[in-house]
Amino acid sequence: MCSMCAIKIFKIMSVLGLAGFYSVPLYAKTPKEIVKYQETPKDGNACKSCLHFIAETNECKTVEGSIDPEGWCSIYFKLP
Numbered sequence: 702m703c704s705m706c707a708i709k710i711f712k713i714m715s716v717l718g719l720a721g722f723y724s725v726p727l728y729a730k731t732p733k734e735i736v737k738y739q740e741t742p743k744d745g746n747a748c749k750s751c752l753h754f755i756a757e758t759n760e761c762k763t764v765e766g767s768i769d770p771e772g773w774c775s776i777y778f779k780l781p
């Protein structure tokens with residue numbers, strides 16, 4: 702499987718809330734490098750408007766570490 706296919710599958714699984722159950726142990730999150738995390742927005746999209754962002758703690762439900770509200774990664778999913 703190519704890396705882009707893996708990212709797309711992970712993105713779909715994360716949106717469905719399944720990524721934590723199928724790809725990694727329950728206590729682990731995905732390393733920033735895997736999802737190409739960056740500390741700047743991309744195409745006007747940023748973590749602060751992502752479904753996975755936890756504003757209270759500047760964390761992400763699926764990506765490990767401190768997350769900048771102005772950051773972005775490849776599994777970004779815009780809040781409805």
Ligand code: SF4
Pocket residue numbers: 736738747748749751752753754755760761762763764768772773774775776777778
């Ligand atoms: S865009 Fe930001 S909040 Fe959304 S999944 Fe990626 S790191 Fe998490």
